Amino acid sequence: MDAIELLTTRQSDSNLSFPGPSVDQLEIIKKAALKVPDHGGLTPWKFIVVQGEGREKLGEIYHQAAVSENQDERTISRAKELTQRAPMIIIAVSPYQEHPKVPRIEQIESAACSVFAMQQAAFAQHLSGVWRTGYFAQSPKVKSLLGLNEQDEIVGYLYLGTPTVACTKPVRHKAETFFSDL
Ligand SMILES: Cc1cc2nc3c(=O)[nH]c(=O)nc-3n(C[C@H](O)[C@H](O)[C@H](O)COP(=O)(O)O)c2cc1C
Numbered sequence: 001m002d003a004i005e006l007l008t009t010r011q012s013d014s015n016l017s018f019p020g021p022s023v024d025q026l027e028i029i030k031k032a033a034l035k036v037p038d039h040g041g042l043t044p045w046k047f048i049v050v051q052g053e054g055r056e057k058l059g060e061i062y063h064q065a066a067v068s069e070n071q072d073e074r075t076i077s078r079a080k081e082l083t084q085r086a087p088m089i090i091i092a093v094s095p096y097q098e099h100p101k102v103p104r105i106e107q108i109e110s111a112a113c114s115v116f117a118m119q120q121a122a123f124a125q126h127l128s129g130v131w132r133t134g135y136f137a138q139s140p141k142v143k144s145l146l147g148l149n150e151q152d153e154i155v156g157y158l159y160l161g162t163p164t165v166a167c168t169k170p171v172r173h174k175a176e177t178f179f180s181d182l
Pocket residue numbers: 010011012013130131132133134155156169
């Protein structure tokens with residue numbers, strides 16, 4: 001797949017099966033994560049790779065957080081299942097550092113670029129994935145159980161695996177709707 005095809009056809013997929021990324025594929029995904037724009041060279045990224053038994057551990061963390069933060073019954077009962085939806089999950093974190101020229105949002109933007117770069121690197125290797133957030137990205141309890149600081153931002157959970165069905169989503173957006181000339 002060439003770069004233009006990747007950039008114009010990338011899509012998300014939540015139906016993910018085994019195998020997840022191989023060791024070599026994961027190396028490429030990691031390299032892509034670290035090759036993103038980064039104002040001030042702050043490297044405002046940290047990534048936690050969850051696979052194998054790690055998926056149960058993350059499910060336990062979700063469950064513990066949902067119970068202790070009084071989430072609704074549905075959130076609590078689904079907590080452990082959520083992490084079984086893909087063979088691998090990469091948690092992307094932006095560890096905030098105070099800086100005179102680089103505000104918090106720019107540090108988060110850089111980490112968000114990493115999530116997208118990793119999804120593209122997976123897609124280019126015929127894997128698939130979906131970027132998820134929601135309550136478990138915002139929960140202070142999840143952050144503390146993952147050993148993160150409260151100021152750190154969980155920018156996303158990138159679920160990765162092998163697509164179960166070949167499907168190409170139609171192009172949804174027209175350029176003229178979003179682009180104009182000055
Ligand atoms: C920051 C961010 C958070 C997201 N969180 C979720 C989520 O929690 N659950 C979900 O189903 N999709 C979520 N999405 C959307 C999917 O990742 C995906 O972009 C969407 O389903 C559209 O699919 P496409 O990438 O093939 O266009 C999120 C996207 C972004 C950018």
